[in-house]
Amino acid sequence: MKTGICPKCSSHEVFSGAGVALKKGPFGSNSIPIGLTSIAALDNLVCAECGYVESYVSEPEKLTEISRKWDKIEPEDFEKKDD
Template sequence: MQNGTCPKCQATTVFMRNNGIDIGEPNGVWVVSTKQRRMSSVNSYVCTTCGYTEFYLTDPQVLAEISQFGRWTRVNPSA
């Protein structure tokens, strides 16, 4: 998706915007990463052919907390 091609329909009509999808907070989303929630901005990628959308948290501290604080379940890769 970030390379400009939609992984669902293979169109090259992908657009990106930081915090482009507002779900109540203009500066990003609240993430339950530690005991407290933290705000992270989000890069949104949207395919304007099929509507498929991906979100990427941009705050490295929030990403580190998700992997280290045990509040998220790590998904094991399928065999």
């Protein structure tokens, strides 16, 4: 999607909301909770053909925080549960 091509419909009508002011939205509506006191704003990519939305955490330091605080999913654990 970041390449400008929609992964769902292959359209080239992809637009980025990375430059939208007040990205966190009213009441943090365009963000995800990381912990009790921390939220991460999202950059949204939208396909104007099919409406597909892809979201990315916009600040690199929030990615570091998430990797410290959240439970990591190990691919092998997921495979075991699937059996």
